[in-house]
Amino acid sequence: MQALYGQLLVGLINGSFYALLSLGLAVIFGMLEIINFAHGALYMIGAFTAYFLLQYGGLNYWWALLLAPLIVGAFGMLLERTLLRRLKGLDPLYGLLLTFGLALVIQGVFQNYFGSAGMPYAIPDQLRGGVNLGFMYLPIYRGWVVIVSLVVCIATWYLIERTRLGAYLRAATENPTLVRAFGINVPLTITLTYGLGVGLAALAGVLSAPINQVGPLMGADLIIVVFAVVVIGGMGSIMGSVITGFALGVIEGLTKYFYPEASNTVVFVLMVLVLLVKPTGLTGRAN
Amino acid sequence: MASITENAAPDKNRSMADEIVGFIVMAVLLAVVPFTGIYPYFVMQALCFALFACAFNLLIGYSGLLSFGHSMFLGTAGYFTAYTLKLWGVPPAVGVLIGVAAAAVLSVITGAIAIRRQGIYFAMITLALSQLMFFIYLRAPFTGGEDGIQGIPQGTLFWVLDLSHTNTLYYVVVAVFLLAFLLIYRIVNSPFGEVLKAIRENEPRAISLGYKVDQYKLLAFILSGTLAGLAGSMKMFVTQNASLTDVHWTMSGEVVLMTLVGGLGTSFGPVVGAFIIVAMQQYLASFGQWVMVMQGAVFIICVLTFRRGIVGEIAHYFKRSL
Numbered sequence: 001m002q003a004l005y006g007q008l009l010v011g012l013i014n015g016s017f018y019a020l021l022s023l024g025l026a027v028i029f030g031m032l033e034i035i036n037f038a039h040g041a042l043y044m045i046g047a048f049t050a051y052f053l054l055q056y057g058g059l060n061y062w063w064a065l066l067l068a069p070l071i072v073g074a075f076g077m078l079l080e081r082t083l084l085r086r087l088k089g090l091d092p093l094y095g096l097l098l099t100f101g102l103a104l105v106i107q108g109v110f111q112n113y114f115g116s117a118g119m120p121y122a123i124p125d126q127l128r129g130g131v132n133l134g135f136m137y138l139p140i141y142r143g144w145v146v147i148v149s150l151v152v153c154i155a156t157w158y159l160i161e162r163t164r165l166g167a168y169l170r171a172a173t174e175n176p177t178l179v180r181a182f183g184i185n186v187p188l189t190i191t192l193t194y195g196l197g198v199g200l201a202a203l204a205g206v207l208s209a210p211i212n213q214v215g216p217l218m219g220a221d222l223i224i225v226v227f228a229v230v231v232i233g234g235m236g237s238i239m240g241s242v243i244t245g246f247a248l249g250v251i252e253g254l255t256k257y258f259y260p261e262a263s264n265t266v267v268f269v270l271m272v273l274v275l276l277v278k279p280t281g282l283t284g285r286a287n
Numbered sequence: 288m289a290s291i292t293e294n295a296a297p298d299k300n301r302s303m304a305d306e307i308v309g310f311i312v313m314a315v316l317l318a319v320v321p322f323t324g325i326y327p328y329f330v331m332q333a334l335c336f337a338l339f340a341c342a343f344n345l346l347i348g349y350s351g352l353l354s355f356g357h358s359m360f361l362g363t364a365g366y367f368t369a370y371t372l373k374l375w376g377v378p379p380a381v382g383v384l385i386g387v388a389a390a391a392v393l394s395v396i397t398g399a400i401a402i403r404r405q406g407i408y409f410a411m412i413t414l415a416l417s418q419l420m421f422f423i424y425l426r427a428p429f430t431g432g433e434d435g436i437q438g439i440p441q442g443t444l445f446w447v448l449d450l451s452h453t454n455t456l457y458y459v460v461v462a463v464f465l466l467a468f469l470l471i472y473r474i475v476n477s478p479f480g481e482v483l484k485a486i487r488e489n490e491p492r493a494i495s496l497g498y499k500v501d502q503y504k505l506l507a508f509i510l511s512g513t514l515a516g517l518a519g520s521m522k523m524f525v526t527q528n529a530s531l532t533d534v535h536w537t538m539s540g541e542v543v544l545m546t547l548v549g550g551l552g553t554s555f556g557p558v559v560g561a562f563i564i565v566a567m568q569q570y571l572a573s574f575g576q577w578v579m580v581m582q583g584a585v586f587i588i589c590v591l592t593f594r595r596g597i598v599g600e601i602a603h604y605f606k607r608s609l
Contacts, residue, residue: 093406097589097590105587109580225415275400
């Protein structure tokens with residue numbers, strides 16, 4: 001049973017990353033109609049930023065948790081202003097191609113300087129060790145990751161669905177021209193939204209740094225799994241993508257326990273099943 | 288909203304003469320390569336990718352569906368051809384047939400799943416499906432895992448053409464490529480191809496005219512996947528090894544890049560793009576990962592400033608259809 005609970009926990013942690021990343025993709029897609037292929041690369045930059053802050057700035061994990069999303073988010077806003085903005089009015093597929101190119105550039109640059117191997121990032125002192133829950137041993141850091149992502153996901157949901165700022169965002173998605181006529185700066189809103197989505201990816205990167213090693217390719221395969229998560233959940237609802245993310249992580253964890261050979265592929269197989277039964281995704285509306 | 292294939296040559300005033308001249312020029316250039324001192328293996332490899340890109344272009348250029356998983360067809364056909372040639376000792380033609388058939392079967396299955404969504408979802412689904420195939424091949428016993436299948440015998444085609452002879456192999460590859468190119472040209476300009484373009488331009492209208500849109504898209508997907516498979520099988524005779532590189536998502540990205548650089552929805556664009564990208568990889572190989580950075584940069588530049596691609600820009604400038 002210990003092993004089962006262990007795999008469930010690993011599943012929950014992977015699910016946290018899926019949830020944070022697919023949430024960011026959904027937020028960006030809602031506003032920009034772009035599928036951000038560079039999301040995995042930006043997640044990787046988030047982890048590297050934490051590493052640099054510690055290595056060269058002497059700033060510890062807690063600073064990284066705060067600063068990395070801001071720094072990478074600002075970088076994302078720069079990308080939006082200089083590159084993505086130019087695609088306005090074009091087929092959304094161009095956005096996918098452009099961000100794919102961005103991902104290649106970012107990954108290539110990091111691979112040149114850091115090779116393909118990962119570098120370790122220590123767990124902060126306050127979160128070391130673990131607690132014995134009676135039925136299993138829970139490493140504190142892993143519990144922390146799950147809780148932080150849950151809180152951030154719910155906060156993002158609250159921000160978009162329940163606050164005035166979120167209402168502006170949603171209105172600008174529905175009808176940008178009209179919202180602009182009301183005096184709301186829609187282009188700025190778009191930039192901030194992209195920054196928010198990228199910031200979420202960077203946060204996931206910082207959270208993952210002590211668990212998975214910090215390496216240039218850490219986001220490359222992950223983003224494909226997250227795409228499958230997004231196809232399964234549909235990008236219509238914020239909560240939908242969060243729940244789907246966590247659920248798929250857990251299912252993946254269970255697969256690792258019961259049938260380890262399929263643990264790499266289970267999310268893709270589920271995607272196929274969902275497409276056969278409900279092509280619009282679990283929470284998706286028909287286009 | 289501007290379609291991704293806005294660069295497709297205008298249908299009015301189109302004349303087939305431009306394309307026929309283009310085809311003859313291409314055929315003559317390919318025929319004289321062995322007498323010029325150009326390394327024939329480079330041209331053969333580029334031709335395999337050119338066919339791959341033409342097959343990919345059949346889908347994106349004429350039906351507007353962007354597949355981000357076409358490496359699965361290239362790699363599947365390659366593995367099946369390589370395995371049957373090496374371990375069963377089948378003749379080359381049979382090996383190619385088996386490889387292409389495998390790609391065809393895979394494209395029927397994956398196509399039926401993927402066409403249930405459109406646009407960017409279609410791209411994400413095809414990418415995820417090809418990643419699924421990647422993990423299957425990584426574990427499957429017959430693919431040799433990380434090592435792949437090496438030292439594939441080239442054999443003798445139709446009992447007379449010794450494919451281990453460089454020039455013989457070269458002309459066989461050129462012949463297969465030219466025939467496949469003509470086949471694709473024929474498909475695109477058939478009534479079927481016209482319906483595909485109609486669906487691309489205005490799907491609701493095509494539906495209202497009574498076309499079973501999904502069947503057309505599925506058939507386009509199968510044709511594209513099968514021809515990509517032919518490229519994969521042909522590649523086995525040139526490189527003589529099948530590896531996971533051919534099924535990896537980076538390969539799917541490369542074929543998108545080749546087609547984009549040359550010109551989406553043009554007849555000759557994918558060929559030009561394939562030669563440029565393959566040349567770039569050959570001559571810049573010593574720069575290591577910088578090649579990846581450059582490819583990414585080319586993607587960004589193409590999307591921002593150069594969406595018609597090289598051939599598309601030329602065709603647009605001279606108001607020709609190429």
